[in-house]
Amino acid sequence: MKIVLWDTRQLDVSKDFAGGYGVGQYASGGGYQGQIVRWFYKRDHRPTALTFAYLTSIFRQLGHEVHFGEDQIVAGGDVYVFNPSLITLNLELAAIREVIRTQPAARILIVGILALTLPAAFAELPVTLVQGEPEQLLWKLDEVLKQQSGAVAVGSIQDLDALPFPDWDLFAPRKFRIGYDFTQFPTGLIQQSRGCTFTCNYCPYIVVENKTRFRSPESVVDEMRRGIQQYGFRSFKFRDPLFGLDRKRVLRLAELIGQLPRKVQFSIESRIDLLKPETLAVLSEVGLASITVGIESPDEATLRHYKRAPVNDDKQRQFIETCRRLGIRTVAGFMIGFPEDTAQSIRRVLRYARLVNPTFANFNIVTPYPGTEFYKQVVQDIADFDVTKYNVYTPVMKYQHLTAAEVSAWHARGFTKFYNRWDWLKAHGHLVWPALKWLGFGYRPATELPVAVVPQPATIALPVMTSADVSDDRKVA
Numbered sequence: 001m002k003i004v005l006w007d008t009r010q011l012d013v014s015k016d017f018a019g020g021y022g023v024g025q026y027a028s029g030g031g032y033q034g035q036i037v038r039w040f041y042k043r044d045h046r047p048t049a050l051t052f053a054y055l056t057s058i059f060r061q062l063g064h065e066v067h068f069g070e071d072q073i074v075a076g077g078d079v080y081v082f083n084p085s086l087i088t089l090n091l092e093l094a095a096i097r098e099v100i101r102t103q104p105a106a107r108i109l110i111v112g113i114l115a116l117t118l119p120a121a122f123a124e125l126p127v128t129l130v131q132g133e134p135e136q137l138l139w140k141l142d143e144v145l146k147q148q149s150g151a152v153a154v155g156s157i158q159d160l161d162a163l164p165f166p167d168w169d170l171f172a173p174r175k176f177r178i179g180y181d182f183t184q185f186p187t188g189l190i191q192q193s194r195g196c197t198f199t200c201n202y203c204p205y206i207v208v209e210n211k212t213r214f215r216s217p218e219s220v221v222d223e224m225r226r227g228i229q230q231y232g233f234r235s236f237k238f239r240d241p242l243f244g245l246d247r248k249r250v251l252r253l254a255e256l257i258g259q260l261p262r263k264v265q266f267s268i269e270s271r272i273d274l275l276k277p278e279t280l281a282v283l284s285e286v287g288l289a290s291i292t293v294g295i296e297s298p299d300e301a302t303l304r305h306y307k308r309a310p311v312n313d314d315k316q317r318q319f320i321e322t323c324r325r326l327g328i329r330t331v332a333g334f335m336i337g338f339p340e341d342t343a344q345s346i347r348r349v350l351r352y353a354r355l356v357n358p359t360f361a362n363f364n365i366v367t368p369y370p371g372t373e374f375y376k377q378v379v380q381d382i383a384d385f386d387v388t389k390y391n392v393y394t395p396v397m398k399y400q401h402l403t404a405a406e407v408s409a410w411h412a413r414g415f416t417k418f419y420n421r422w423d424w425l426k427a428h429g430h431l432v433w434p435a436l437k438w439l440g441f442g443y444r445p446a447t448e449l450p451v452a453v454v455p456q457p458a459t460i461a462l463p464v465m466t467s468a469d470v471s472d473d474r475k476v477a
């Protein structure tokens with residue numbers, strides 16, 4: 001069969017983020033300072049969603065011909081596959097209608113989280129919704145194609161090592177660039193685990209399931225090796241929602257990454273309380289360049305109200321400082337625009353971001369993702385149900401004490417006040433622009449750094465994360 005994958009880069013979408021709902025990029029506000037921040041984000045060329053690279057590999061393994069169309073309909077397909085995000089949904093719906101009009105005999109599959117949580121968006125169309133992990137098509141393509149329209153539940157993959165490596169051939173991978181994480185490009189996406197066992201009720205990553213599955217470190221590093229050789233990747237962004245839950249695996253992975261034929265950079269996403277200084281030191285030694293963490297709010301009551309386990313203030317500051325000294329960038333998320341927010345509570349978040357002082361602060365406007373517990377909790381407070389506005393930079397809630405325009409203004413102010421500071425440049429300038437090291441930025445005596453002890457194969461006997469280590473979240477649950 002000729003299978004066509006359709007995708008778009010319009011609206012600055014990054015479909016891999018927000019659990020597959022996708023996000024946009026910071027768009028405006030804050031005058032010329034805001035424009036500088038926007039310019040910084042715009043230099044990137046984000047990789048195509050990992051899902052499409054997996055599907056390419058899977059369909060080829062099944063013996064099919066795979067084509068890719070970016071904002072264009074490749075003619076003559078037997079099957080067209082769409083992976084819509086919220087903000088690009090209208091573009092996808094228009095392209096689907098065009099396929100129906102011009103390729104009437106073709107089958108249309110919708111994959112990704114919208115197929116599960118927003119089936120109504122496709123109700124009038126002769127399409128099949130693949131509800132579950134799209135990579136299940138490796139085993140269930142025939143079963144899915146048997147059903148002309150409606151939904152087919154395919155479930156999730158239990159053994160991630162059974163998947164073939166993602167195939168990036170069709171997507172011009174040598175252009176991929178994520179500048180806030182790395183100084184070396186191109187950048188590949190990779191995953192060593194899926195799922196998260198924590199309970200933050202606004203989080204789209206736990207909509208499908210609330211457990212974690214892992215790949216073997218050997219398989220992950222084999223994939224990295226192939227990415228280096230075949231696509232020239234010099235950096236890898238791990239797309240695990242929660243990297244580091246199993247410390248033993250992390251250390252084994254670090255050991256194997258250290259044996260790659262060339263030094264690469266990589267970035268991860270995790271919780272501050274999962275990564276100890278010694279683990280950070282080991283990862284830094286083998287190329288960890290950037291860590292994304294959610295700090296969200298300094299207000300413990302707000303976090304607990306939305307079932308997020310707080311991390312204490314000292315730990316957060318120490319973590320950022322340890323990373324900085326190890327030469328690891330930190331990308332911290334902060335949330336503003338809860339229905340009950342006031343000018344004062346938002347000011348506290350913005351001030352706390354400056355106090356903690358990560359390399360990059362991402363101020364996200366609270367977004368009620370369909371399918372989350374948070375959505376049900378605040379449904380009465382949602383002002384705008386047009387999901388194409390859910391880009392994390394647009395206010396869509398009813399606010400008890402603020403207008404939407406005020407929330408937008410605070411949001412823009414968050415970015416400009418955060419970056420326009422000497423303290424930020426002094427602490428992180430050398431990480432963002434390495435040449436600044438020559439001017440003395442970022443120097444610290446080596447004795448202050450945690451010691452990296454990379455374990456040898458025969459001596460890895462460090463404990464797996466215990467329930468005591470994550471007890472905060474269990475209490476909240």
Ligand code: SF4
Pocket residue numbers: 196197198199200203204205206241242271294
């Ligand atoms: S720690 Fe919370 S926000 Fe992060 S992936 Fe898990 S549930 Fe989502």
